[in-house]
Amino acid sequence: MQRVQFLKDSFTGLDAFHKQIVIGTGVATGIALVYILHRRRQKVQTIPLGEGWWGAGDKPRSEDESINSFEVQTSDDEIKDLHERIDKTRYADPLENSTFQYGFNSTYLKSVASYWRHEFDWKKQVAMLNKYPHFKTKIEGIDVHFIHVRPTTHKNLKVVPLMLVHGWPGSFFEFYKILPLLTENHNGLTFEVICPSIPGYGFSEAPHKQGFNSLAAARIFLKLMERLGFSQFYLQGGDFGSLITINMAQMKPQCVKGLHLNMFSSRRGLKVMMSILIGSYLPFLVGLSREDVRRLFPFFEKNVWEILRETGYMHIQATKPDTAGCGVNDSPVGLAAYILEKFSTATNMEYRNLADGGLERKFSLDDLLTNIMIYWTTGSIVSSMRFYKENFKGYLDKRVDLRMKVFVPTGLVAFPMELMHCPKSWAQNRFTNIVSYTFMPRGGHFAAFEEPRLFATDVIQFVKKLEKL
Structure with missing residues (x-):
């Protein structure tokens, strides 16, 4: 409890500018942690193999695999x-x-x-x-x-x-x-x-x-x-x-x-749409290289x-x-x-x-x-x-x-x-x-x-x- 009170007192003593820095840093850190956790939890999805028969007529009981x-x-x-x-x-x-x-x-x-x-x-x-x-x-x-x-x-x-x-x-x-x-x-x-x-x-x-x-x-x-x-x-x-x-x-x-x-x-997504709209003017904002710009526009x-x-x-x-x-x-x-x-x-x-x-x-x-x-x-x-x-x-x-x-x-x-x-x-x-x-x-x-x-x-x-x- 004393440590929590110390942190509160320290934050209260900061001026407005430094409070914004602390809050901004906290938000950025939180977003980064959420992203990392999301990536870690991202499950590898797979497509079911399914089955098929493409030969003429009905499928036989067995198939020659030679x-x-x-x-x-x-x-x-x-x-x-x-x-x-x-x-x-x-x-x-x-x-x-x-x-x-x-x-x-x-x-x-x-x-x-x-x-x-x-x-x-x-x-x-x-x-x-x-x-x-x-x-x-x-x-x-x-x-x-x-x-x-x-x-x-x-x-x-x-x-x-x-x-x-x-x-x-x-x-x-x-x-x-x-x-x-x-x-x-x-x-x-x-x-x-x-x-x-x-x-x-x-x-x-x-x-x-x-x-x-x-x-x-x-x-x-x-x-x-x-x-x-x-x-x-x-x-x-x-x-x-x-x-x-x-x-x-x-x-x-x-x-x-x-x-x-x-x-x-x-x-398709927001990143692609933004790239199309502003990519030729501000490529660095949407992750495009000069070569991308040359080939796209x-x-x-x-x-x-x-x-x-x-x-x-x-x-x-x-x-x-x-x-x-x-x-x-x-x-x-x-x-x-x-x-x-x-x-x-x-x-x-x-x-x-x-x-x-x-x-x-x-x-x-x-x-x-x-x-x-x-x-x-x-x-x-x-x-x-x-x-x-x-x-x-x-x-x-x-x-x-x-x-x-x-x-x-x-x-x-x-x-x-x-x-x-x-x-x-x-x-x-x-x-x-x-x-x-x-x-x-x-x-x-x-x-x-x-x-x-x-x-x-x-x-x-x-x-x-x-x-x-």
Whole structure:
């Protein structure tokens, strides 16, 4: 009691100014303690795994869980049919000086088709695809394709399992340039890499039933990693791969040692709204860096109008994919125009102003056409487009995974030409444990395909931080 009375007397003896300091300090300390307690009590939420069956017909009592080797194949008949279809293509004349503003310029499209018909060697590319081991295994009724690349040597090395997940209109082939980089010795660290094809894409079987979305894909890929014997592993994703790997981390955070993303978004909130309103004038007040300001503003031009200009395909695929898919599934040149236009504008929006869409500035025609051939030979363009409809059904705000935070250690890499920029201060609304955030000097949406060395280096540094190497 004497100590309490002493404190009262001491406070009474202070002048008004010092009383305000004492009160302010007390309030600040109280707020800090409440925040710390809140963080400590913040429970890691998880999404229920659920269950599914995507095979034809009814679910059997048991499922074959064997893992079988797979080899990409082709035939003279397949190539002959392709050439005949290319030869019969009907082209529309482009508008004068229209570049890529109206979509894929048909003058340049004729050049691409000519190369495809007379110079592109699909048999050679098939041999290249088979340089890494391919496998298939049946999960929830459908065959899941993946490549599994082990390091050439792992003596005295820490071998870390890593799953890389592609998006649309990409494929597992996007990662071929970074595989040799990841499986090297990085001062005692190397990677064992698993690259699956999303069901309905490439060599993975398409779901036979409605409802197959990112949550179903995440569950299947978790089962794949478990079947391969991995209890803990790292994940990397962009585009749909980002959504799938985030869902994997939300379902089984105890299995995910780290999540690396090259496309990510934040949850809406006061911080985001304030950043949009005053970020270009007073960035330091809302946690934006100079680079954030440069990439974000003018906000509506870069993040609203540009997105509206470039996402017409998304609205079509999210509503009537089977209708839109008929033509491109039947015409190889139509398929090439539809997919390659995305590799133009998603790499750099300014490429719309070029007659050739800037496609060969970052990619070779052999690489681009190999990705096209994965869609063409498997007839998977329609089933890949359906993934949009399944993921955008109903109101997105009702999806539990989009409202739930991500608790696993996360590495974020921001490429300057990505379709949308998400500052670290925004990302913290969703990702609670950001271990690294990197501004890349160049590169766009197809980061691993465009800038393999930059991409691989960031994955390596992120894992090294977590492995303390």
